[in-house]
Amino acid sequence: MDAPDEIASIPPVQLKLDSKFKFKCHSEVKCFTQCCRGINIILTPYDIIRLKKRLQLSSEEFLAVYTSPELLEKTDLPVVTLKLMDDDRQSCPFVTDAGCIIYEDRPTTCRYYPLGVASLSHKDGAEDGFYFFIHEPHCLGFEEDKEWTIREWRKDQGVDIHDEINADWTDLLVRKRSFPPNLKLIEESKHMFFLVSYNIDKFKAFVFETSFLDRYDIDADTVEKIKADDIELLKFGLKWLKDVLFKEGSFRLKEDAGASKP
Ligand code: SF4
Numbered sequence: 417m418d419a420p421d422e423i424a425s426i427p428p429v430q431l432k433l434d435s436k437f438k439f440k441c442h443s444e445v446k447c448f449t450q451c452c453r454g455i456n457i458i459l460t461p462y463d464i465i466r467l468k469k470r471l472q473l474s475s476e477e478f479l480a481v482y483t484s485p486e487l488l489e490k491t492d493l494p495v496v497t498l499k500l501m502d503d504d505r506q507s508c509p510f511v512t513d514a515g516c517i518i519y520e521d522r523p524t525t526c527r528y529y530p531l532g533v534a535s536l537s538h539k540d541g542a543e544d545g546f547y548f549f550i551h552e553p554h555c556l557g558f559e560e561d562k563e564w565t566i567r568e569w570r571k572d573q574g575v576d577i578h579d580e581i582n583a584d585w586t587d588l589l590v591r592k593r594s595f596p597p598n599l600k601l602i603e604e605s606k607h608m609f610f611l612v613s614y615n616i617d618k619f620k621a622f623v624f625e626t627s628f629l630d631r632y633d634i635d636a637d638t639v640e641k642i643k644a645d646d647i648e649l650l651k652f653g654l655k656w657l658k659d660v661l662f663k664e665g666s667f668r669l670k671e672d673a674g675a676s677k678p
Pocket residue numbers: 440441442445446447448449450451452529530554555556557558
C-alpha cells in the first residue's frame with residue numbers, strides 16, 4: 417500500500433532485518449480494515465498466480481475483473497494494481513467488516529504492511545534493500561505492545577516465499593530503473609514483460625502452442641516442470657525475459673532455429 421501524500425515527503429527511516437518495532441493488528445483494533453480502503457496495491461506475479469487459483473479464474477479473467485493497468489514510475493514498465501470498488505470508501509474488493517476474505521492468499525504488499533520495502537541493488541533483491549514504516553495516521557497497530565524484528569515479521573506474514581518467487585521480477589524492475597531515462601524498451605518487449613509477469617496462462621500458450629520450443633534448446637525435465645506448475649513456468653519466464661532484455665545469453669537457440677519464429 418502506498419504512503420498517502422501528506423507523509424510521502426518524510427524521508428523514510430531505513431530499517432534492516434534485525435531492526436525492532438512494536439505492532440499488532442487484530443479484529444478488536446478501532447481501525448480494523450481501514451488500511452484496506454483508498455489504497456494503491458501493485459500486484460506481483462506470484463500474487464496473481466495465488467489469487468487466480470483462489471478465485472478459480474484464468475489469469476486473463478482475473479486481470480479483466482480485478483486489476484487496473486499502470487506504468488511503473490522510472491521503469492516505463494507496465495504493471496497492474498488491484499482495482500478498488502466504486503463505493504464511497506474505495507474499498508478493496510476483498511474486504512468485509514469481518515476482515516479480508518482471501519487472507520491466506522493476500523498480496524505481497526498486504527503482507528508487508530505496515531512496512532514498505534526498497535530494493536537498492538539488483539544483484540541482491542529485496543533482502544539486501546531496506547525497509548521503512550508506512551506510518552498512516554489511521555493505523556493504531558503501532559500502539560500495541562507486541563515487539564518484532566523485521567525478520568520475524570516477514571516470517572510471520574509469509575513474505576519470504578513471495579520475495580523468493582518474485583526475485584527475478586524485482587531484479588528486472590530494479591535493473592530497468594537504473595537505465596538512463598532515454599533508453600526505452602520497444603513495445604514488443606513491454607508486451608512480453610506484461611505477458612510473463614501477469615498473464616501466466618497466455619504465456620503458457622505462447623510457450624507450448626507456438627514454435628517457442630522449436631527455437632530454444634530447453635531440456636525435457638524443464639519442459640515437464642513448466643507444463644505442470646505455474647510457479648515453475650513463472651520462474652522460467654522471468655529468466656527468459658531477463659535473457660532477452662539484458663542479453664544474458666543463458667538461453668541457447670537450437671542450431672536450426674532461424675527457420676521458424678514464435
Ligand atoms: S490500520 Fe493498522 S492496525 Fe488497523 S487494521 Fe489496518 S494494519 Fe491493522
